[in-house]
Amino acid sequence: MSTRFYPQFKILLVDDETSFLRSMSLTLERQGYNNLITSSAPEDVQGIINSEKVGLVLLDLTMPVISGQELLTWFTEEHPDITVIIFSGLNQVDAAVECVKKGAFDYIVKTADQEQILESIKRAIHTQELNLENHALRAQLLSNTLKQSDCFDAIITANAQMHSVFRYLESIGQSNQPLLITGESGVGKELIARATHAASKRHGELVTVNVAGLDDNIFSDTLFGHSKGAFTGADKQRSGLVERASGGTLFLDEIGDLSPTSQVKLLRLLQEGEYYPIGSDRPKRIEARVIVATHQNLAERQQEGKFRKDLFYRLRTHRVDIPPLRERSEDIPLLLRHFMRIACEEMGKETLKIPKNLAPRLIQYPFPGNARELRALVYDSVSQSQGEVLDTRPFDPLLEQTDIRNFSEEKVTFSENQPLPTLNQLSEILVNEAMLRANQNQSLASQMLGISQPALSKRLKNMKDANIE
Numbered sequence: 463m464s465t466r467f468y469p470q471f472k473i474l475l476v477d478d479e480t481s482f483l484r485s486m487s488l489t490l491e492r493q494g495y496n497n498l499i500t501s502s503a504p505e506d507v508q509g510i511i512n513s514e515k516v517g518l519v520l521l522d523l524t525m526p527v528i529s530g531q532e533l534l535t536w537f538t539e540e541h542p543d544i545t546v547i548i549f550s551g552l553n554q555v556d557a558a559v560e561c562v563k564k565g566a567f568d569y570i571v572k573t574a575d576q577e578q579i580l581e582s583i584k585r586a587i588h589t590q591e592l593n594l595e596n597h598a599l600r601a602q603l604l605s606n607t608l609k610q611s612d613c614f615d616a617i618i619t620a621n622a623q624m625h626s627v628f629r630y631l632e633s634i635g636q637s638n639q640p641l642l643i644t645g646e647s648g649v650g651k652e653l654i655a656r657a658t659h660a661a662s663k664r665h666g667e668l669v670t671v672n673v674a675g676l677d678d679n680i681f682s683d684t685l686f687g688h689s690k691g692a693f694t695g696a697d698k699q700r701s702g703l704v705e706r707a708s709g710g711t712l713f714l715d716e717i718g719d720l721s722p723t724s725q726v727k728l729l730r731l732l733q734e735g736e737y738y739p740i741g742s743d744r745p746k747r748i749e750a751r752v753i754v755a756t757h758q759n760l761a762e763r764q765q766e767g768k769f770r771k772d773l774f775y776r777l778r779t780h781r782v783d784i785p786p787l788r789e790r791s792e793d794i795p796l797l798l799r800h801f802m803r804i805a806c807e808e809m810g811k812e813t814l815k816i817p818k819n820l821a822p823r824l825i826q827y828p829f830p831g832n833a834r835e836l837r838a839l840v841y842d843s844v845s846q847s848q849g850e851v852l853d854t855r856p857f858d859p860l861l862e863q864t865d866i867r868n869f870s871e872e873k874v875t876f877s878e879n880q881p882l883p884t885l886n887q888l889s890e891i892l893v894n895e896a897m898l899r900a901n902q903n904q905s906l907a908s909q910m911l912g913i914s915q916p917a918l919s920k921r922l923k924n925m926k927d928a929n930i931e
């Protein structure tokens with residue numbers, strides 16, 4: 463079995479006192495920090511930094527040959543992206559201030575309480591992880607392309623905002639911090655969680671739990687497992703889904719509906735990185751990345767007192783909001799074709815032809831149930847289709863409100879006291895509205911307006927020229 467190293471970068475311990483190196487390494491390993499290198503020779507540090515992926519350095523202040531002060535200066539000048547904590551045998555305020563001014567993350571007295579030392583190291587690791595993620599994010603956003611586009615293949619979209627969501631997700635793919643996915647019901651949050659797991663390259667599996675309506679006992683038992691005899695009926699030990707997701711991703715869906723008691727347990731899991739199986743007093747470490755999703759507005763739930771503020775802040779370290787389908791109408795024709803193809807395949811039918819006027823009608827419908835609603839309609843249509851063409855009758859009821867055929871003159875009112883718009887002005891208003899509804903897709907907008915695409919393109923050009931003069 464391969465050992466999993468944590469954190470993802472190396473922690474370098476430098477001290478000429480080998481006994482301190484040994485005891486510190488043991489303390490850190492016991493806490494699950496096993497990606498360590500030690501050195502008792504400060505003169506070797508530069509070589510180590512050049513050959514290893516070090517992210518955090520614990521540096522003794524007083525050493526022969528090269529002092530910790532000198533090395534700290536070298537780090538801040540040459541490697542400002544590495545976090546340095548200074549260790550010293552002396553509790554000197556002046557030295558501490560000097561080191562922090564020079565760029566040290568913290569100054570720790572070796573004799574300090576172990577809790578305090580570990581807390582500082584934990585904060586430094588967290589900060590360094592965020593630094594690395596920021597770097598990756600910047601590089602990703604600047605490059606404007608996806609390195610692992612295949613991870614996102616299952617998500618059909620031509621929308622620019624969705625593509626920037628993918629780039630963001632790819633850049634934070636390997637982060638250990640939680641990810642919060644929000645968006646209306648049916649927008650594809652679960653697909654997003656799957657794609658993020660694939661982009662994370664974690665070898666473990668993606669384990670999904672819908673936490674809505676789980677009472678606290680079931681939540682704890684499902685996630686954390688129990689020891690033998692923990693409660694009546696617990697006749698053998700059972701591990702929970704946190705363990706099953708080891709080396710992979712734990713996806714908690716409908717997190718906005720988590721009970722208050724379970725919220726405390728989730729917060730502890732995320733903050734401390736550990737949990738207790740029911741009936742056990744031995745903590746276990748979580749080895750999975752946590753992704754949560756909700757269709758609820760968590761900020762509002764938190765203000766109403768239904769969601770813990772501290773958990774809300776912890777969960778939103780990384781977050782993405784998936785736009786509703788009505789705000790990316792260019793995806794409607796693509797999804798229509800996609801769902802039709804997979805429905806035909808599943809029902810063993812030949813691919814059907816889609817009537818040309820269907821997509822322009824559909825993009826005027828607000829789709830409160832988003833892609834899920836469109837999918838259900840397409841499946842219904844495919845199952846009812848007899849010939850070569852998709853039977854669009856299942857769409858009729860919902861299109862009645864928006865359908866152009868129901869457009870009646872009585873609905874249009876012009877105020878008596880105001881002059882009428884000219885035909886040219888009215889045509890400009892219509893063209894602009896159609897382009898807006900079609901998300902600037904000329905082919906769809908032209909179908910809505912009942913003209914050809916070249917005719918629309920000509921009109922747009924004329925409108926632009928007229929506005930410039």
Ligand SMILES: Nc1ncnc2c1ncn2[C@@H]1O[C@H](COP(=O)(O)OP(=O)(O)OP(=O)(O)O)[C@@H](O)[C@H]1O
Binds near residue numbers: 618645649651653654
């Ligand atoms: N962009 C997309 N491309 C392909 N399929 C999609 C897309 N968006 C959603 N779907 C499909 O629509 C259905 C609903 O998606 P999903 O379950 O991911 O939504 P959700 O946001 O998690 O919903 P809920 O909030 O109700 O849990 C699924 O069958 C999914 O495969």
